[in-house]
Structures are given as structure tokens and as C-alpha cells.
Amino acid sequence: MVQGLRAAGLKLTPQRLAIVEAFADDATHPTAQEIFERLRRRLPTMSFATVYTTLDTLAAAGLCTVRALSPGPARFDPNVAPHGHAVCDACGALIDLPARPARAATSLPDGFVVRAVETIYRGTCARCARR
Numbered sequence: 001m002v003q004g005l006r007a008a009g010l011k012l013t014p015q016r017l018a019i020v021e022a023f024a025d026d027a028t029h030p031t032a033q034e035i036f037e038r039l040r041r042r043l044p045t046m047s048f049a050t051v052y053t054t055l056d057t058l059a060a061a062g063l064c065t066v067r068a069l070s071p072g073p074a075r076f077d078p079n080v081a082p083h084g085h086a087v088c089d090a091c092g093a094l095i096d097l098p099a100r101p102a103r104a105a106t107s108l109p110d111g112f113v114v115r116a117v118e119t120i121y122r123g124t125c126a127r128c129a130r131r
């Protein structure tokens with residue numbers, strides 16, 4: 001992601017680097033608030049707005065994806081390769097699934113060019129199902 005920042009011509013400010021470090025290898029799809037909480041102790045002067053704006057900048061540069069698959073605030077996904085998700089209706093958890101090979105859909109509008117096929121399974125995660 002750091003290389004991507006450079007390639008996109010974005011300045012590597014200490015705050016941007018800290019935010020990238022805080023979630024680049026994170027498969028839990030954290031919210032901006034969760035990333036803010038993680039960094040609060042180390043960077044007490046950083047505001048929530050800075051975290052949010054930086055995540056927005058990363059998303060605009062294609063270095064992460066914004067996911068709004070469950071109720072509540074958007075979650076940020078550092079995995080920009082096409083992949084599917086299992087979404088828990090109870091806690092909103094997003095779990096990554098490997099991408100499936102694209103199958104020709106019969107219901108696509110004429111002339112629609114497919115870039116990626118992402119599967120979403122909705123249900124209950126193991127932790128919530130035990131409750």
C-alpha cells in the first residue's frame with residue numbers, strides 16, 4: 001500500500017503511513033472509527049477527520065475499497081483484488097472469501113462489460129450463531 005501511495009503521487013506523511021500500517025494487513029474490514037481508536041494512543045493529535053479523509057484518499061487512489069455491505073458505518077478493505085464476502089446479519093462482520101471464476105450471467109443488460117464478480121453470502125457468523 002505504501003508503494004501504491006507513492007505511485008499515486010500522494011505524499012507519505014507520518015499520519016498517512018500510520019493509517020496504512022494500522023490496517024494494510026487487516027482482514028477484519030475495520031471502520032474509520034476502529035482505525036482511529038487504534039492510532040489514538042500513538043498519535044494523540046490526530047483527529048478522526050484526518051483518519052476519515054486519509055481513508056477516503058486511499059480509496060480514491062484505488063489502494064483500498066469502501067464496503068457498505070452491512071448496516072452501520074462503511075468498512076475499509078485493504079484487499080483490492082476481486083473477492084467475495086460472507087456478511088453476518090447479527091454483528092456485521094465481513095469475512096473474506098476467495099474470488100470465484102466469473103460465470104456468464106444471463107440477466108446482464110446488453111452491452112454491460114463485467115470487470116469483476118463478487119459474491120456476497122448473508123447469514124450468521126459462527127460466534128453469533130452460538131449465542
Ligand SMILES: [Zn+2]
Binds near residue numbers: 125128
Ligand atoms: Zn456475527
Ligand SMILES: [Zn+2]
Binds near residue numbers: 084
Ligand atoms: Zn474483503
